[in-house]
Amino acid sequence: MPNPKRRHSKSRGAKRRTHYKATAPAVSECPHCHEPKLPHRACPNCGYYAGRVAFIPKGA
Amino acid sequence: MRHLNSGRKLKRTASHRKALKESLATSLILYKQVRTTLAKAKETRVFIEPLITKAKKDSVPARRHVSRFIKNREALRVLFSEIAPKVQDRPGGYTRVVKLGQRHGDGGEVAIIELVDFNAADEAEKRRKPAKEKEAVTEKVEEKEAKADSASAS
Ligand SMILES: [Zn+2]
Numbered sequence: 001m002p003n004p005k006r007r008h009s010k011s012r013g014a015k016r017r018t019h020y021k022a023t024a025p026a027v028s029e030c031p032h033c034h035e036p037k038l039p040h041r042a043c044p045n046c047g048y049y050a051g052r053v054a055f056i057p058k059g060a
Numbered sequence: 061m062r063h064l065n066s067g068r069k070l071k072r073t074a075s076h077r078k079a080l081k082e083s084l085a086t087s088l089i090l091y092k093q094v095r096t097t098l099a100k101a102k103e104t105r106v107f108i109e110p111l112i113t114k115a116k117k118d119s120v121p122a123r124r125h126v127s128r129f130i131k132n133r134e135a136l137r138v139l140f141s142e143i144a145p146k147v148q149d150r151p152g153g154y155t156r157v158v159k160l161g162q163r164h165g166d167g168g169e170v171a172i173i174e175l176v177d178f179n180a181a182d183e184a185e186k187r188r189k190p191a192k193e194k195e196a197v198t199e200k201v202e203e204k205e206a207k208a209d210s211a212s213a214s
Contacts, residue, residue: 033175038161040158040159041158041160041161042158042159042160042172044160044161049158050158052179052182053179053184054158054160054172054182055093055095055160055172056176056184059106
């Protein structure tokens with residue numbers, strides 16, 4: 001089986017990983033309660049999706 | 061090739077998968093709405109839609125066919141005598157899957173599957189504040205109609 005010839009330093013791996021970046025989630029506004037929500041998902045705040053209630057949120 | 065490979069395995073054995081789908085379908089018939097993972101919701105949709113279509117024509121063979129999958133007698137009764145008449149004019153598409161986002165803990169995608177003609181939460185909400193919203197909607201419709209009239213007149 002092939003094996004690495006040389007040791008790979010921590011710095012080398014870290015330098016490669018400088019390009020690993022987290023992306024911010026796309027956030028849209030709920031048309032019903034105007035809270036931020038994820039697109040294509042029911043609003044966690046009011047439970048609305050596509051103009052109708054998908055679920056009753058807790059505490060409502 | 062993915063020929064003849066349809067459906068999700070859901071990390072279960074064939075019998076476990078069968079039991080899961082039957083259980084979810086039974087729950088959906090009894091409770092009209094089930095909160096589960098997105099993959100399970102979509103599988104349940106594939107599983108239950110043909111059964112509802114079958115139930116639209118009430119006959120002994122249809123009942124026997126459906127009862128091979130829906131083993132709860134109460135659920136079978138509800139399907140044939142409450143759900144089937146209500147969806148009679150709907151050409152398929154009896155269920156709706158709404159994504160809810162990710163679950164804390166394992167980050168699984170959660171969704172709701174519900175019977176389109178039995179959205180209890182939505183109906184309860186509309187009953188709670190019916191007048192105000194309906195007015196707003198009819199006003200909008202009237203506005204649109206007025207615009208269309210003036211457009212066609214000119
Ligand atoms: Zn909202």
